[in-house]
Amino acid sequence: MTTPVFRRVVVKVSGEALTGSDSFGIHQPTLERIAADLVAAQQLGVAIAVVVGGGNIIRGVKISATGIPRVTGDMMGILATVMNALALETAIEKAGIAARTMSALAMPEICETYERPRALRHLDKGRMLVLAAGTGNPFFTTDTTAVLRAAEIGADAVLKATDVDGVYSADPKTDKAAKRYERLTHQDAIERNLKVMDTTAFALARENRMPIIVFSIREKGAIAAVLRGEGRATVVGN
Numbered sequence: 001m002t003t004p005v006f007r008r009v010v011v012k013v014s015g016e017a018l019t020g021s022d023s024f025g026i027h028q029p030t031l032e033r034i035a036a037d038l039v040a041a042q043q044l045g046v047a048i049a050v051v052v053g054g055g056n057i058i059r060g061v062k063i064s065a066t067g068i069p070r071v072t073g074d075m076m077g078i079l080a081t082v083m084n085a086l087a088l089e090t091a092i093e094k095a096g097i098a099a100r101t102m103s104a105l106a107m108p109e110i111c112e113t114y115e116r117p118r119a120l121r122h123l124d125k126g127r128m129l130v131l132a133a134g135t136g137n138p139f140f141t142t143d144t145t146a147v148l149r150a151a152e153i154g155a156d157a158v159l160k161a162t163d164v165d166g167v168y169s170a171d172p173k174t175d176k177a178a179k180r181y182e183r184l185t186h187q188d189a190i191e192r193n194l195k196v197m198d199t200t201a202f203a204l205a206r207e208n209r210m211p212i213i214v215f216s217i218r219e220k221g222a223i224a225a226v227l228r229g230e231g232r233a234t235v236v237g238n
Contacts (some may be wrong), residue, residue, distance in 0.1 A: 001226040005155035008047040008123070009227070010131075011038065012146035013161050015056035015084055017217050025056060028088050033093035034217065041223040042097055042128055049119070049129035049153060051146040052088055054080025060138070074138035081142060082107065085132035092128055099128040104136030104145075123153065143201040147222050151208045158210060159226055160197060161217035166234035167196050183235045186212075201238070211237035 013034060020027030042048045060074035068076075085101045089111075092099040100122050101111040112118065114131060122129055134145045143160070150158045167189070170178040186206035190199055196214055205212055215226050215233035225231035 002230075004046050004227040005229045006046060006227060008153065008155045008160050010049045010051055010146050010150040010153070010155045011041075011159045011161060011223060012143060013050055013052045013088070013217065014142075015053035015080065017056075017161060017163075018052075018084060018087075022121050029143070031087060031091050031181065032095070033220065034220065035088060035095045037217075037221060037223045038092060038128065038220065039095040039097045041227055044224060044227055046227055047123045047126075048132055049123070049149060049155070050085075050088065051131045051142055052081055052084045052203045053142040053151060054077060054078070054084055055078075057083060067192050071138045078105065078133045078136070080139075081134060082110065082132040085130045086111065091129045092130070097128050099130055101130045101132055104131075104133040107133075118211045119153055141198050141201065143197040144204060147201045147204045147208070147210055147212070147233075150210055151204070155210075157204065159223065160210045160212055160214045162214060163216060163218060165216040165219075165232040167194055167236065169194075181234050185238060186236060189236050205236070206238065209238050211235060 011151045018026045018031055020030030025178055057080035058076050060077035064073035066071040076161055082103055089099045089101045102114040103111050104114050106113045121123055131149055134142050146158050164172055167181045168178040172178040186202045189202045213226050213233050213235055215222055222231060
């Protein structure tokens, strides 16, 4: 077995990735496939924390455009991430690995509250973390959460799971001339206004010298391939 490139990572999974072939909500076969890929990746000997988004249920920015205040919309989106995290936790445990959902907002009847020392103990015991509720604050994306939590738990990298196999100069779905990058600096990503992550996330990663690996979650085994240094991906780093 190839030695993994990283020993501790945060995997960012968008809410939209959970929809699979559906247009809304959670597509159970897709949820189970992603969970199985996460379990296979951890079995390489890598400690994994997952940050999951909520865009498959509700997106704060979008709903606030209808008249709901942005803060309220963002908090509704935060609740959506908790629902996705609970579903993912269940699927991971069904696939054979102990998992714990930890929320940035206190919901003791539903899941544990995120505390760094407790999170580290879970990782040390071989449990996979599923981190919910973003940072617990409006106006911050789950991309920023992924970088923040990675810095807090001493992760080696953030693995950003997307619909495409890396970072492109434009949307490759609509622009046939879009150029795919093999490697970028955080500053490159910020200056070129590349939309794969928000500027705050890139800036925080730059300050903490945290590499971000952008890859497609649609390919089975893609997470483990990235951890082995294989597959198609874009590396964003200093």
